[in-house]
Amino acid sequence: MTADVMAEALVLEAPRTLVHRELALPETGHDDGLLRVEACGLCGTDHELFTGALAPGFSFVPGHEAVGIIEAIGDGAAERWGVRQGDRVAVEVFLSCRACPACRRGEYRRCERHGLADMYGMISVEKSPGLWGGYATYQYLHADSMVLPVPANLPPELAVAFNPLGAGIRWGVTVPGTQAGDVVAVLGCGIRGLSAAAAAKEAGASFVMVTGAGEHDHPRLEQARRFGADVVVDVLAEDPVARLRTETSAAGADVVVDVTAKAPAAFVQGLALVRPGGTMVVAGTRGSGDIPGFNPDLIVYKEVRLQGALGVDVVAYQAALDLLASGKYPFADLPRQIVGLDDAVELLETMAGERGVPPVHGVLVP
Ligand SMILES: [Zn+2]
Ligand SMILES: [Zn+2]
Missing domain, CATH: 3.40.50.720 (NAD(P)-binding Rossmann-like Domain)
Incomplete structure (x- = not known):
């Protein structure tokens, strides 16, 4: 098996303009890593970004509910996140510097360095390495990312429910x-x-x-x-x-x-x-x-x-992964539409209510 050097990604360049691009995979160091995306859950934010109801005004790789396998990871990141290469993880939407007063209070969504601005699935593709979203075969794991181990019995298409359940x-x-x-x-x-x-x-x-x-x-x-x-x-x-x-x-x-x-x-x-x-x-x-x-x-x-209530946090995400793994509620049976990168537009239009009945859960499998 030869290692990939490029990622296949969808870049939202303007409302309804989702362009297939190849982006170079970054070299990772001591404190960061790279995720091979297995599945990315979609929510209302996704179709609002697609249709332009939400428009950040720059090109970016959407997708903020990613689950995948750690492809590369530095020693520092491995220790901080408690995971190793080859582990399946879920990635928190927001980033935390771990040092500012807000982060130390556990309110990392008010992080002074990142706040709500640095959100996976809504960061400019111009910001290196560009792979800031789950609509791609790889997603960059920044040193300030937060990743959660996914219980072994959860397949990725189901594990992405960590986000709505959280x-x-x-x-x-x-x-x-x-x-x-x-x-x-x-x-x-x-x-x-x-x-x-x-x-x-x-x-x-x-x-x-x-x-x-x-x-x-x-x-x-x-x-x-x-x-x-x-x-x-x-x-x-x-x-x-x-x-x-x-x-x-x-x-x-x-x-x-x-x-x-x-x-x-x-x-x-x-x-x-x-x-x-x-x-x-x-x-x-x-x-x-x-x-x-x-x-x-x-x-x-x-x-x-x-x-x-604005968004979720890692405590709730971890509880969600555990509850999903327990199999106590039939998340596995929920009507979900799972598509590859090529059919992302169709799924987003369906979720926006423009083509028939929207699925309860839309999932992208890059
Ligand atoms: Zn979402
Ligand atoms: Zn902070």
Whole structure:
């Protein structure tokens, strides 16, 4: 076997312009490494970058949810990450200098050197070595990267669910402090909603409700039952507040987790669902400041703890990998569309809702 000297990569040069390019593999040193990408999960950010809804204004290799095999690694990096050449790992989206006050507090997404700006899948291809994303056969592992060992029984196409499940764990449990016995309402039934439901159930929630909106969510709501949901509600067909009251005889949900995207109505529903003194986690963004029907006084009268959640962290990612490896929830059976580099555009258009029904999980296998 001769070692590759070039990586095959897709470079997003402009919205909808995903260009196949060959990029030279870097020489790695004591503190960095190189990942042979086996699979890269796709999420809403991917199709928003593709369509231009999010436009960083430079060319880059997209893909921020990579899993692969360590192809090369320096001694320093091996010691720091606790992995060796040949190990399968998942790569955290963000970087950490490990030295600034934010990093030392464990809040590495506020790292003074990297912050939210240095994010895999959104770094200029002009920045050496260019291989800053998972839409490529190789991804560069910077000295400030964070890599997590993947349990041996997890195939790469499944292991990439570490990202959405990590989000479900952080947003559904860690951030709101979900306790055993809690009544939890999860708004949204994409892979992050299903993940939040499973995470809440794992944390001991006594009752989990998952909501969707409309016909095209029905298959996902059916899936939700296998991910810990006791009840699923299509909010276009039924009032979720009335249903929660009937099912639980509780004054509302102890915890509401809103993972919807661009659904202003969900925010209003969340405030209606949360019990007085309860917690609402807002993880989905509205994409606009307008929330028809929003009554801020409800936050006062109910003394709602309203908490934003931005992204995930390595603690939640590690918990996600362990939960995936346990096989306790049927992530392996989720409808997923797996494509190679040549069909990335088709998958991204499907995920953007431009070609038929989007898959619950899209995965690129370079
Ligand atoms: Zn993502
Ligand atoms: Zn830092």
